[in-house]
Amino acid sequence: xxxxxxxxxxxxxxxxxxxxxxxxxxxxxxxxxxxxxxxxxxxxxxxxxxxxxxxxxxxxxxxxxxxxxxxxxxxxxxxxxxxxxxxxxxxxxxxxxxxxxxxxx
Amino acid sequence: xxxxxxxxxxxxxxxxxxxxxxxxxxxxxxxxxxxxxxxxxxxxxxxxxxxxxxxxxxxxxxxxxxxxxxxxxxxxxxxxxxxxxxxxxxxxxxxxxxxxxxxxxxxxxxxxxxxxxxxxxxxxxxxxxxxxxxxxxxxxxxxxxxxxxxxxxxxxxxxxxxxxxxxxxxxxxxxxxxxxxxxxxxxxxxxxxxxxxxxxxxxxxxxxxxxxxxxxxxxxxxxxxxxxxxxxxxxxxxxxxxxxxxxxxxxxxxxxxxxxxxxxxxxxxxxxxxxxx
Numbered sequence: 081x082x083x084x085x086x087x088x089x090x091x092x093x094x095x096x097x098x099x100x101x102x103x104x105x106x107x108x109x110x111x112x113x114x115x116x117x118x119x120x121x122x123x124x125x126x127x128x129x130x131x132x133x134x135x136x137x138x139x140x141x142x143x144x145x146x147x148x149x150x151x152x153x154x155x156x157x158x159x160x161x162x163x164x165x166x167x168x169x170x171x172x173x174x175x176x177x178x179x180x181x182x183x184x185x
Numbered sequence: 186x187x188x189x190x191x192x193x194x195x196x197x198x199x200x201x202x203x204x205x206x207x208x209x210x211x212x213x214x215x216x217x218x219x220x221x222x223x224x225x226x227x228x229x230x231x232x233x234x235x236x237x238x239x240x241x242x243x244x245x246x247x248x249x250x251x252x253x254x255x256x257x258x259x260x261x262x263x264x265x266x267x268x269x270x271x272x273x274x275x276x277x278x279x280x281x282x283x284x285x286x287x288x289x290x291x292x293x294x295x296x297x298x299x300x301x302x303x304x305x306x307x308x309x310x311x312x313x314x315x316x317x318x319x320x321x322x323x324x325x326x327x328x329x330x331x332x333x334x335x336x337x338x339x340x341x342x343x344x345x346x347x348x349x350x351x352x353x354x355x356x357x358x359x360x361x362x363x364x365x366x367x368x369x370x371x372x373x374x375x376x377x378x379x380x381x382x383x384x385x386x387x388x389x390x391x392x393x394x395x396x397x398x399x400x401x402x403x404x405x406x407x408x409x410x411x412x413x414x415x416x417x418x419x420x421x422x423x424x425x426x427x428x429x430x431x432x433x434x435x436x437x438x439x440x441x442x443x444x445x446x447x448x449x450x451x452x453x454x455x456x457x458x459x460x461x462x
Contacts, residue, residue: 089255097254104248111416118413119191131412141247142394171272175399179406182283
């Protein structure tokens with residue numbers, strides 16, 4: 081890892097950038113259109129669907145970023161970081177489980 | 186759950202824009218300003234305010250880090266290692282937030298606001314200790330090009346257990362209170378772990394998306410996230426932080442930090458008086 085690093089972008093960094101940019105654009109678009117529809121027509125129908133889609137995409141973006149990171153660490157055969165990113169994924173899944181459990185209570 | 190009206194959405198959009206631009210200027214997320222406004226001024230339940238704020242934290246993290254990925258300022262290895270701790274803290278905080286009373290959360294927010302204000306005041310002038318550019322950054326260290334000094338900055342990570350502990354606390358506070366938590370880990374990473382301020386801030390901003398998501402999922406699943414109001418806040422904060430970043434290096438504006446510290450002391454006092462009832 082010696083030498084000139086500022087000119088080279090690793091596949092990991094490229095994929096992380098692509099996932100984050102796509103997630104932000106998709107969720108912001110859904111949220112903006114959904115919000116406009118709510119303000120014009122009120123909640124429900126397409127507006128509610130767009131808003132919830134926007135929120136789910138927003139929440140899924142960091143998760144997807146971790147998934148592509150895990151994939152890149154597997155490709156690079158970096159098992160320590162494969163394991164660490166998989167622990168983060170397990171923690172995120174645990175929060176989905178916690179959301180359902182608390183919702184029952 | 187608050188009723189969504191055009192005027193309420195517009196107010197939240199405007200407050201989000203103000204919080205986002207202040208956050209960008211000060212190098213904070215906007216959550217520390219957004220949560221008290223939603224809770225104290227608009228009267229939303231604390232959990233509803235925290236849930237909306239967490240969505241803005243995620244959006245800011247994703248959009249800021251998308252632009253920075255590949256510029257070496259973000260230390261991805263360190264970030265992904267510390268995320269194990271922030272996500273665990275956040276998961277615990279999200280569960281805890283469902284079990285404790287609003288008054289407890291308000292008092293905790295008051296304490297954190299005082300700490301944030303003190304950190305801001307104590308860091309009015311801050312310098313980095315940087316290694317020789319040719320030094321070996323080690324497994325977790327980093328190297329990036331700094332335009333101002335026209336040189337390569339190289340650093341090693343020291344006291345990793347402390348960084349992990351601070352990340353856990355930051356994650357916990359993040360989902361309990363609806364803030365990013367960068368204000369807790371960035372000073373620790375910078376002052377004690379050898380990480381230059383800009384790299385610490387960029388790495389923290391990268392991590393808080395995952396951190397806030399672990400908490401936000403719980404609020405969303407529990408029906409405490411109003412999507413239309415979250416949309417207004419997210420779009421406002423996005424616009425505000427974009428505008429704030431355009432003003433550039435105003436983070437050195439000393440008077441702005443003093444003003445914001447004063448504002449945070451007022452927020453803390455209000456949180457204590459509400460939480461005490």
